[in-house]
Amino acid sequence: xxxxxxxxxxxxxxxxxxxxxxxxxxxxxxxxxxxxxxxxxxxxxxxxxxxxxxxxxxxxxxxxxxxxxxxxxxxxxxx
Numbered sequence: 001x002x003x004x005x006x007x008x009x010x011x012x013x014x015x016x017x018x019x020x021x022x023x024x025x026x027x028x029x030x031x032x033x034x035x036x037x038x039x040x041x042x043x044x045x046x047x048x049x050x051x052x053x054x055x056x057x058x059x060x061x062x063x064x065x066x067x068x069x070x071x072x073x074x075x076x077x078x079x
Contacts, residue, residue, distance in 0.1 A: 001016060001017065001018055001023075001067065001070060002016075002017050003015070003016055003017075003063070004017060006025065006027065011027065012027055012028040013025055013026045013027030013028060013040075014026060014063075016066050016067070016070065018070065018074075022045060023044065023045055023046055023070050023073075024042070024043055024044040024045060024046070024053075024066040024067075024069060024070055025042075025043055025066060026040055026041060026042045026043065026056075026059065026062035026063060026065075026066055027040070027041055027043070028040060028041075029041040029055060032055065036055075037057045038054075038055035038056055038057050039055070039057070040055065040056045040057070040058065040059055040061070040062040041053075041054070041055050041056075041062065042054060042055075042056065042061075042062040042063075042065040042066045042069075043066065044066060044069040044070065044073075046069070046070065046073045048073065048076075049069050049072075049073055053065045053066060053069055
């Protein structure tokens, strides 16, 4: 797994790659209310896992959530 900065227009976050495939990431959610401290949304795009993994106050928490979801998905693959 590797993280790369999201270079899209108006993007603020990073994308998680597994090989050449995008499997998750996190971004700043500007639609959250101004007083809400949880501004970072973690996401996952693997089948069987919901897209939004939640909102977090710190980038590191969002990174951990995305990596945990991908590792969980990988643990369910047949050997």
